[in-house]
Amino acid sequence: MKLKDMxxxxxxxxxxxxxxLERSVSSAHPLLQQSGTDLLKAGGKRIRPVFVLLSAQYGDYDADKVKKAAAALELIHMASLVHDDVVDDADIRRGRRTIKSQYDDxxxxxxxxxxxxxxxxxxxEIREPAAHQILAEGIREMCLGEIQQIKEQFDTEQNVRQYLRRIKRKTALLIAMSCQLGAIASGxxxxxxxxxxExxxxxGMAFQLTDDILDFTSTEKELGKPAGGDLKQGNLTLPALYAMYKVPGLKEKIMDYYAGKGELKPLLAAVKESGAIEFSAKASAAYLEKxxxxxxxLPNHAARTSLLKIAGYIGRRKF
Structure with missing residues (x-):
């Protein structure tokens, strides 16, 4: 079953x-207009707006009101990706050139x-004060997550706890807020x-863990960006951290690679052969169980059925 069928x-x-979203990114300035249009054309799963809409089903559902919150959360996600591409010096995302590669940082x-x-x-346009407090706190945490990622880039001494805290801030909180704010917007x-x-x-944690697994196991065509990009860019995810712990000498080889010695391909192979993919998949499954x-x-509702189906999709997706 495809995601949109859920x-x-x-x-x-x-x-x-x-x-x-199209109205929101429109601008009288040609560069802003083109950039916003390019981002929308690149697509995406729109998982955050979907969660807003489904969560809002549990209250007094007002489509015009709820869509504002849904679009806002997707825009925050889009903006964070534009910033990420600058930090990561990424040229390709979703099979298209990034804004930073088309113009500059x-x-x-x-x-x-x-x-x-x-x-x-x-x-x-959302009148509930709690919604704005939650959003402000969430954006603050996202910024901390970005700074944390920059600080921990190329750091082979970091631990799993640091990694989990980082993906919580960078990914899971925005998805959690999408669910929470949808419910708040509908009362x-x-x-x-x-x-x-919850x-x-x-x-969200499972979603990011799956992303980090796919970076090692999928092709560039499936990912829409170069495979192995996380390790290459110095973003050490759970598969790499586990492999460094399990494989003698791998950490030193990764350090050498970051120092300009050696190649990426053997490192990717070592991670995949270490059991790290299976270990990370179990971690993702544990979050999905929660x-x-x-x-x-939740109360019995068609929205609950959809949420459960999406959770299943997260666990088995290949891109």
Whole structure:
């Protein structure tokens, strides 16, 4: 089953969010207009807006109100990717040239800032103060995660706890907020908001763990960017950290590679042969189990069925 088949009953509202995104990135400035259009054309799973829409089903569902929050969260995600590409010096994402590779770092940073600002404009139409407090705290944590990643880049002495804290800030919190804010925007009960947050957090951790596995196991065509990019860029993810622990001398070889000696291909092979992929897959499955527990505590609704199906998709996706 394809991802889009798991939430067909919100398909119409998801289309309206796409139109909202197009309006949000439009600008009288040609460069901003082109950059925003390029980002939207690159596509994406739109998993965050989907979670907003599904979570909002547990309250007084108002599509016009909820779509503002959904579009805002997707814009925040898009802006963070633009900034990520500058930090990582990435030229390709989703099979397309990044904003920084088309223009330069300075322009890319301001394009990201512009998209962030548009997200905040959309959120200003949500009247619940709690929503803004949660969003502000979430963005703060995301920034800390970005700084943490820069600080830990090429650091072969980092541990798994640091890695998990990093992916929590960079990925899981925004997905958790998507679930939580959808519920808040529709006035869902607080207990439901908490369960949705727990679902989103654990699904988000599993989502990023799966991403980090696929960086070692998928092809460039499947990923839409060069395979092995994380290790090459000095972003040491769980598979690499586990392999360094299990394989004698691998850490030293990775350090040599970062010092300009050796090649990437043998390192990728060593990680895959170490059992790191299987170990990381088990870690992802453990988070998904927690996500399923949280979802099963929600009231029986078509939205719950969709959330559970998406959790299953996260566990088996190949790109």
């Amino acid at each position: 939430y067909t009953f919100v398909k119409k509202d998801l289309q309206s969010i796409e139109a909202e 300075k322009i890319a940073m301001y394009v990201g800032d512009f998209i962030f600002a548009r997200a905040l404009q959309l959120m200003s 869902a009960p607080v207990s439901v908001q908490r369960n949705l947050y 679902f989103g957090y654990n699904a 996500a399923v527990v949280a979802a099963n505590m």
